[in-house]
Amino acid sequence: MSALPKDQLGYRRMAPDDLATVADLERSLYEFPWSKGNFRDSLEAGYDCWVACDGPRVIGYAILMVALDEAHLLNIAVAAGWQNQGIGRAFLEHVLGVAREAKCQIVYLEVRPSNAAARHLYRDMGFQQIAIRPGYYPARGGREDALFLGITL
Numbered sequence: 001m002s003a004l005p006k007d008q009l010g011y012r013r014m015a016p017d018d019l020a021t022v023a024d025l026e027r028s029l030y031e032f033p034w035s036k037g038n039f040r041d042s043l044e045a046g047y048d049c050w051v052a053c054d055g056p057r058v059i060g061y062a063i064l065m066v067a068l069d070e071a072h073l074l075n076i077a078v079a080a081g082w083q084n085q086g087i088g089r090a091f092l093e094h095v096l097g098v099a100r101e102a103k104c105q106i107v108y109l110e111v112r113p114s115n116a117a118a119r120h121l122y123r124d125m126g127f128q129q130i131a132i133r134p135g136y137y138p139a140r141g142g143r144e145d146a147l148f149l150g151i152t153l
């Protein structure tokens with residue numbers, strides 16, 4: 001693990017030049033990753049695409065889709081070597097702040113029931129379960145449900 005002093009953690013909007021790095025990180029973190037094209041489409045669609053940085057190094061990313069007064073967090077991730085030191089929590093707070101500034105009243109997301117770390121973080125931040133989306137995710141040997149969560153801002 002790389003210990004990162006909090007004042008070294010920064011956020012900025014994702015740029016086209018980040019796509020390769022973000023897609024590499026995504027492949028290292030998910031068994032069923034988004035493609036580089038999925039990230040490019042998100043940028044081109046005008047979604048709120050952010051990266052978290054340790055100095056110049058991209059160590060996380062988040063994609064937020066804002067629609068009127070609602071937002072959907074489509075992806076958030078922190079590089080494996082930087083996990084479990086509060087960066088995910090701080091980054092999520094930043095993203096919720098972006099949603100608040102956009103005058104959103106609620107932020108939704110999906111999470112796998114098997115994703116214990118993410119579920120812990122979301123519950124701790126105040127997200128509540130709204131529904132289960134059956135067979136939402138690809139999974140080895142079949143599909144996995146999604147927990148559909150929301151937080152009012």
Ligand SMILES: CC(C)(COP(=O)(O)OP(=O)(O)OC[C@H]1O[C@@H](n2cnc3c(N)ncnc32)[C@H](O)[C@@H]1OP(=O)(O)O)[C@@H](O)C(=O)NCCC(=O)NCCS
Binds near residue numbers: 078110115
């Ligand atoms: C989810 C994720 C973004 C969290 O990032 P992070 O920087 O590790 O987050 P934090 O360090 O702020 O918090 C992690 C919390 O999960 C807890 N945690 C870690 N592993 C856990 C596990 N297996 N079971 C339960 N809790 C766990 C940590 O103890 C910490 O909680 P605490 O602050 O109460 O101690 C990161 O794990 C990740 O990128 N995972 C891969 C991508 C992913 O699954 N994204 C979410 C998709 S919905």
